[in-house]
């Protein structure tokens with residue numbers, strides 16, 4: 001698997017470690033007595049916060065394949081974190097990758113707080129108490145700060161946070177070369193639906209397109225051959 005997902009997972013771990021080390025302004029009443037808090041990268045999709053009672057350790061695991069999955073428009077919709085952004089209007093419903101990844105950190109961090117504070121009940125994890133914590137992480141501006149940190153770190157490491165879409169079968173390069181420039185209004189088809197948006201970056205073979213819907217906006221990386229000018 002590309003190193004990219006490993007690098008992004010490491011960025012999420014670093015940000016989580018910083019959160020853990022901060023004095024917890026938002027949750028002053030939580031005692032972290034003799035308990036170690038840490039984060040790690042998992043090799044699969046599983047992403048979770050686990051309490052090892054014997055070792056007195058809470059560990060947040062970010063699965064590398066979870067990150068890969070969030071780059072796929074087909075797969076991302078199956079994640080609870082994606083649905084939470086829409087249902088609870090976090091980031092005003094923006095499900096672009098920086099928001100998705102920042103919300104993933106918040107989701108796990110909220111589990112950590114939930115477990116540390118003893119509000120965790122077996123069989124009832126995503127309960128109203130949990131969502132109070134999660135809402136507070138967003139309302140306080142912490143989620144936004146995490147998003148900005150992720151964007152800054154990814155830019156520093158040249159990692160593009162843009163959803164992948166696979167071209168449908170493009171048989172031959174028979175099309176006449178089409179030139180696009182930034183700010184062009186264009187459209188493309190994906191899953192029987194036509195999306196239109198604005199070109200924000202022109203690469204050699206692909207375009208980065210910003211698509212704006214009623215409640216959210218997202219960025220797409222689309223092969224030029226699949227894009228047409230919309231008039």
Ligand SMILES: [Zn+2]
Nearest residue numbers: 107111125126
């Ligand atoms: Zn959860």
